[in-house]
Amino acid sequence: QAQLVQSGAEVKKPGASLRVSCKASGYSFTGYYIHWVRQAPGQGLEWMGWIDPNSGDTKYAQKFRGRVMMTWDTSITTVYMELRWLISDDTAVYYCARGGEVPRFDPWGQGTLVTVSS
Amino acid sequence: DTQMTQSPSSLSASVGDRVTITCRASQSISRYLNWYQHKPGKAPKLLIYVASSLQSGVPSRFSGSGSGTDFTLTINSLQPEDSATYYCQQAYSSPFTFGPGTKVDIK
Numbered sequence: 001q002a003q004l005v006q007s008g009a010e011v012k013k014p015g016a017s018l019r020v021s022c023k024a025s026g027y028s029f030t031g032y033y034i035h036w037v038r039q040a041p042g043q044g045l046e047w048m049g050w051i052d053p054n055s056g057d058t059k060y061a062q063k064f065r066g067r068v069m070m071t072w073d074t075s076i077t078t079v080y081m082e083l084r085w086l087i088s089d090d091t092a093v094y095y096c097a098r099g100g101e102v103p104r105f106d107p108w109g110q111g112t113l114v115t116v117s118s
Numbered sequence: 119d120t121q122m123t124q125s126p127s128s129l130s131a132s133v134g135d136r137v138t139i140t141c142r143a144s145q146s147i148s149r150y151l152n153w154y155q156h157k158p159g160k161a162p163k164l165l166i167y168v169a170s171s172l173q174s175g176v177p178s179r180f181s182g183s184g185s186g187t188d189f190t191l192t193i194n195s196l197q198p199e200d201s202a203t204y205y206c207q208q209a210y211s212s213p214f215t216f217g218p219g220t221k222v223d224i225k
Contacts, residue, residue: 035214037162045154045162045205045216061213095161103209104152106173108161 002027004034004096004109011115017084020112022096029077030054035099036070036081037108038092046092050099051079086116120144120208124217132225137193139220141206146186150210153182153191156219157202166191167209198224 007021022034036048049060051070058070069082079096094112097105121144131137141151149169154162164173166182169189179194193200201224206217 037216044218045156045207047207047214047216059212063213097162102150103214104164104167104173105154105162105207106164108163110161 002098002107004098004107006094006096006109006112009113009115011117012086014087014116014118016086016116017082018086018090018114019080019082020094020096020114022079022081022109024077024079024098027098029074032098033100033103034070034072034079035097035103035105036068037095037097037105039095040089040092043092048081050101050103052101053079088116090114091116119213120147120211120215122206122208122215122217124204124206124220126220127218128221128223130223130225131196133196133198135196137196137200137222139191139204139206139222141184141189141191141217143187143189143208143210147208147210149185150208151182151184151189152207152209153180154205154207155200155202156205162205165204193222196222196224200224 003026005023033050035050051058053072072079096109099105123142151169153166156162170182181192183190203219203221205219
C-alpha cells in the first residue's frame with residue numbers, strides 16, 4: 001500500500017537551512033501531489049505547500065514564499081522540502097502527505113522533528 | 119485566507135457515548151472539508167473527506183456532515199482508541215487551512 005518515509009530528526013542553528021526528504025512507495029509517484037504540513041510544539045497543523053512530481057509545479061503558502069523550496073527526484077521517488085534562514089519558530093515536526101490538487105492527505109509520512117536552537 | 123474554527127477545544131466523554139465536534143469556515147467552502155485524527159507521536163490519519171465520505175478502513179462509527187460554512191464530525195459509540203485530537207481542514211482554496219483542533223479524552 002502507499003507509504004511515505006521521511007528522513008530523520010535534525011538540529012539546526014538559526015540562519016541555517018534544512019532539507020527533509022520524503023520517499024514514496026506503493027503507488028504511482030507521478031500520479032499525486034506531495035504536500036508538506038508542520039506542527040510546532042503545542043500548536044496545530046500548518047500547511048506549507050505542495051509539489052506535483054509529474055510536472056514539477058509547486059505552490060507555497062504565502063507565509064513561506066521566498067524561504068521554502070520543494071523539489072523532487074523521480075528516479076528515486078523522493079520529494080524534498082528545503083527551508084532556509086531558519087528561526088526558532090521553525091522548530092516543529094514536519095510531515096509530508098500524499099494528496100491531490102484538491103487535497104485530502106493520505107497517507108502521511110511519519111514526521112521529522114526539526115529543532116532550531118543556538 | 120479561509121479561517122477555520124472548531125468547538126469545543128476539548129471534551130471528555132465515556133466509552134459508548136456519542137461525541138459531536140463542530141467546525142466552521144470563515145467563508146463558504148462548499149463540501150471541501152476533511153477531518154483528521156491525530157495521536158501523539160503518530161502521523162495524522164484521514165477520517166472523512168469532502169464533508170461526509172468515509173475514508174477506506176475507518177470505522178463506521180465516524181461520520182461527517184455539513185456544507186457551506188458549518189460542518190460536524192460525529193463519533194458514535196466512543197471507543198478507548200478514539201482518544202486523540204481531531205482537526206478539520208478546508209480543501210477549497212489555498213492555503214489549505216486547518217482548524218485549531220479538538221482534544222477528545224476518555225473518562
